[in-house]
Amino acid sequence: MACPIEVTVNLLGDKWKVLIVRNLLLGGTQRFGELNRGIDGVTQKVLTQQLRQLESDGLVARKIYPEVPPRVEYSLTELGHTLKPIFEAMHSWGTSYLELRGA
Template sequence: MRDSIAKAIEVCPVEVAICMIGGAWKLTALSCLLENGTMRFGELRRSVGDVNERSLARQLRELETDGLIRREVFAQVPPKVEYSLTHWGEELAPTIKALDAWSTRWIAEAQAEEAASA
């Protein structure tokens, strides 16, 4: 890692947030849990979209390790695993909603500009 990147991580809390929620499916998974509450793995996978199980499982493990989601395993056959937001995951709700609103506006404007130039 370059020294400038290591220093930025040490002094910039935004970098910490990006490390925690940045990833192929992390924000989408957090958004699904925020919208739907507790979900089983299969439900979450269908809600997230076109993601393979291994990739989603890795992202969920990282979110769990970082304390943003809770994974509860039930001792039964077949195995049952549920995911839910922790307090820290729930605290991301305003940020996720703001990102959603921002991107919705950006998409609409980009599509309007594209249509106008066609």
């Protein structure tokens, strides 16, 4: 049987995936450009790869609108929204860490 922590790390272990989910949790549905601007340092290629993986894992939904040019929006799925308590715990721990370190 797979270790639950290992499963979680495999799904979110990449720095960019965590930041993508954070932005979608905080900002709701976003277009590619919004995500790209909201994540400092990520390249378009890496963002595309990570979004595809999150979509494949069932955490992110991609909606394409039949317009010219096509409009594409990304949002968390119902399953993706279940990650919220994990991100709240990470925020709380990070805040405490920064306070303890005097940052």
